[in-house]
Amino acid sequence: MLSNSHNTATLTKNKPLFILRQEQYHALLFCWRIRTGLKKDLEPSRLKRYVDWFYINNLGPHFEIEEIFIFPLIKNNTQLIKKARSEHRRLKRLIADTANPSKTLSLLEEELESYFLFERQKLLYEIQTGIPEKELDIIAGIHMESISYDDWGDEFWR
Numbered sequence: 572m573l574s575n576s577h578n579t580a581t582l583t584k585n586k587p588l589f590i591l592r593q594e595q596y597h598a599l600l601f602c603w604r605i606r607t608g609l610k611k612d613l614e615p616s617r618l619k620r621y622v623d624w625f626y627i628n629n630l631g632p633h634f635e636i637e638e639i640f641i642f643p644l645i646k647n648n649t650q651l652i653k654k655a656r657s658e659h660r661r662l663k664r665l666i667a668d669t670a671n672p673s674k675t676l677s678l679l680e681e682e683l684e685s686y687f688l689f690e691r692q693k694l695l696y697e698i699q700t701g702i703p704e705k706e707l708d709i710i711a712g713i714h715m716e717s718i719s720y721d722d723w724g725d726e727f728w729r
Contacts, residue, residue, distance in 0.1 A: 587711035588699055594633050594714070595687050595695075601625050602684040605676055607728040615672030621723055622679065626666050630683075633714075634659045640710045644702045651697055658686045 608618045638659065642652045665679040698707070 587704070587707035587714075588695065590711050590714050591695060591698065592691070594629070595691050597629060598633070598687045599684060601629070602680045602687075604728040605680040609673070609677055609680070611727070613727055615676060617725065617727060618676050619669070619672055621725065621727070622666060622676065624723055630662075630666075634663070636710065636714055640713060641698060641702070644706060645697050647701055648697050651693060655686075655690070655694055658682075658689070662686060 605618055605622065608621075638656065642655065645652055662679065662683055665675055665682065668675045702710075
């Protein structure tokens, strides 16, 4: 099992795993931005527009790539994959929820951060040890075509 002290050099030297770590970094940065916007007591609709943009350009494609290409290749830890799929469903529901934006944004930020820490600490290890590098290279190419890191024009977190 991967611990917090796991050697990250292996994870960053491998290009496909480096790409996944970049996505995790951007997702955690997204969480920080939402948290900052909430602390500044900004209008929830302003934050929600950013959430929707980030989901379309980054998070949605990330989840889709995991579910279609990565999870089916991890055969030795089905409980971990079940947990990840369950978390994806929960996060998608939070993103779609418009009933109580302030509460939903706060929950989304907390749960998304928790998910990506889980992904970094547990799931990435399973990907590294359970999927051949050749397959990872193919998946990395798909990631690079699907994920956008273009900046959001409204830098409300500053």
